[in-house]
Amino acid sequence: MPNYEAPGVYVEEVPPLARPIAGVGTSTAAFIGVADRLDPADVGKPKKFTNWTEFANFIKGAAPTDTTPIYTTANRTLALAVFGFFNNGGTACYVLPVAAGDMANLDPSLDKLKPFDEIAIVAAPGVEPVARKVQIMTHCFNMQDRVALLDGVKLPASDSTPADIYGGPMPVGGPATPDQFSYGAIYFPWLKVFNPLYVPGGAEPELIDQPPSGHVAGIWARVDAARGVHKAPANEAVLGIVDLERPIDKDKQKALNPDGINVIRPFGGAPMVYGARTLGGKRNGEYTYLNVRRFMNFLKESIDEGTQFVVFEPNNPALWQRIIRSVSDFLYNQWRDGALFGETPKQAFYVKCDAETNPPSLRELGQVITEIGVAVTKPAEFVIFRIQQTTGE
Template structure:
C-alpha cells in the first residue's frame, strides 16, 4: 500500500488478474516423409580445405549435393554421374560463411552442376521448422527424378506453400517403424494443427496418424488415397475407418514436375493443407475449406461425376473435381462422413479444436487462484468476451450472443465436493456454424397474379 503525504488525486494501476483470450493458431502443418535416400554411384570425401575464413564455427563443415544425401567431413556421399578425375568443386558453406573445396578419392562424376546446392544436415526423424520452399530445399533437397517417394514429399511441401501455407514442421524417416517417434515429438509441438504424411496409404501408418490427432485433440490429419485407385468404381468404397479428427481426399492431382519436365500425378494432401491455411487466413477456421481452387493442380487422375460423388460423399471421401475448367476441392467432411454425427464437417471439428486450444492457453492464469465466486465471475467474463468476438466474426450461429453460446461457472456446477478436490468446472456451449453443403432451389411456374 503506497503512503500518501500530501493532498491530491492519485491514480494507481491495478492488475485485473486475468488476460484476454487470444485465438490459437490453426494453420501450422506437421509433415512426415517416408522414403529411402537413393543414388546410383558412391564416392568418399577425403579432404576439405578452407579457402576463405569467415564468421562461424570452423569445425563444423556441412555440405550437400543437389537431390542427394548430405555430405559432411569424412562421410560417404553419392553422386549420379562422372566429372573429370581429380577435379575440385566449390560449395558455399552458409552456416560458417566459408568457401570450401571437396576432393574425391576416386574418379568423381563429370558434371559440375551436380554440386551446386547446400543443405544443413537433417538426420532421419529430426524436425525442422520451415517457412518457405527454399528453406525446405536447403534442408531436405529439391525435386528429384531418381527417388519417386522423395519427389512426392517435395511436391507436397511445395503445394502447401503454393496454396497459402506459411509454417510447417517437417521431418523424414527411412523406416515406417520410426513414425511412432516422430509422432511423439509432434506431441510436444503445440503449434501443429494439421498432420500430413504425403502419399501414405498403409493402414498401419494411417491408423497411427489418426490416433495421434484424436489423442492430441487440437489437430486434424489429412489422408491420401492409394495411387491409381478409382474409388468411385466400387459399390461400397473402402475408406480407412472413421474419425472426426481426420479428412480423406480423392483423387490424386496432376502437377508439373521440374525434375522430369513432364506432368505427373501426386497425392493432394500437401496442397489441401495449404488450402486449410489459406481459408483460415482469408475467412476463418469456421469456414469449410471447400469450393476453393487447388493452386498448382493441372488435372485429376480420375474425373469424378456427380453420380460417383453421390456414393463417396456419405462415406466422408472428399472429392476433388474439375468444374468449369477449375480444379476445386468439392468436399468438406471428416473421415466417415455421416457416421460422425455432430462432427461430420471439417470446419466444425477444426473450429472446436481452435476453441479448446484457445481457451486452454488463455485461462492458465486460473490455476491456483482462490476457488471463490469472484474467480467464477472472472472466468465467465473472460470466456464470454472471447466467444463474443467469435460470434461477431460469424463463427457462431445466432442473432445475439445469448443464442450463440453460454458459459456456466457457479455454485451449481462447483459444489463443495468438487472444490474440496481442488477443481473448478466451467460448462461452455456453442452453436457451431455448419456449411451449406446442399443448396436447394424450389422453382415453380407463376402466372404473375395473386390468387
C-alpha cells in the first residue's frame, strides 16, 4: 500500500478482476485460383486485399499500365469471384494466385493459408472434383477456425440429385463427433454474369457462367456485419448478377435441402440464397446449420485469444474466478445480441471452473480446465402458420 502523507485525491491503477474478451473477425475470406501475367515472385503467395481497386491493380500483372486489361481468359474466374465478394459486402480477403497445374492438388496451397489466423472462409472458385473439395474441408477441420465454401458442379447430370451436384457420393451416417463435412457448405446453381471480355461481334459471349462461392462469401460478410455470425446467411439477395445458370423451384429444392445443398433461387427480383446448411445436412447433428458451425468457430477462437492472460498465472481459485468472469461477460454479450437461446443468461449458457473441473491431478500437470455450455439459436428454416376459419361469434 502506498504511504500517503498529505491530504488530497490520489488515483491508482489496479489490474481488472476480469479481462474483456473481444470477438474475433468472421468474414475474412481466402480465395485460391489461377492467375496469369503475374510476377513469378507473386505466384503461390497469399496477399491481402481490402477493396476491389487494390486487387484490380494487382491482377493486371507484373508491368501494369492504365490500358492493361484487368481480366484475361485464365484469371477471369478468380477475378470475378473477388469482384463478387466485394460487391456483396466483403471487406477483406486473401488471394492465393497459382498456376493451372497447382489446382490438381490443393494441399500445398492450403498449407500456405495456415499462418493467417484471421481467415474464416476458404474457397477455390470453380473447383468441382470431390477430392479437391474434401481437401478444403479437411484443411478447415484441422484449423478449427474456418469454413469451406464450395461450388456445386456446373453441369450436373441431374439438378435434383445431391450426389451429381456435389460431384460424387454424398457423406453418409451421423458422426458422434463433428468431422470435416460439418466444416463445409456447398451452393448451387452457378450464376450468370456479364462477360468482361465481351466485344460486340467478337467470339466471347455477352454472359458467362460464374461459380457462386465468391458472391456467397460476400453475403456471409454482409450478414455478419449487419446481424452477426449467429444469423443464418440465407434469404439474402445475390448482387451484381444477371440471372442463374438454371432456375431451381421449390419442388427441386425438396430433394436437395436435406443433404445440405444450399440452393440459390429466383424470387421475382434478385435471386436469393435460400439455404443455410452444412454439407450433409442432418447427418451432421448439432452442426446441421451453417450459422451454428460458424458461430461455434467464433466462440472457440474468441475465447482462446481472449484468455491468453491465464497462461503461467497461479492455478488457484482466484484464477478460476477471473476465468469465469471473463468468459461469462463475453457470453452474456452474445446472449444479449440474440446469439444464444434462453429468456435469461442462466438458461442460455454456463461457465464452470472450480475444484471439480480442476482436481489436484490436473493441477499437477499445469492444466486449467473450464467447462462451457451454450444454447445456440437455430434458424427458423420452416415457418408454419396454422389458420382456421371462425364464425366471428
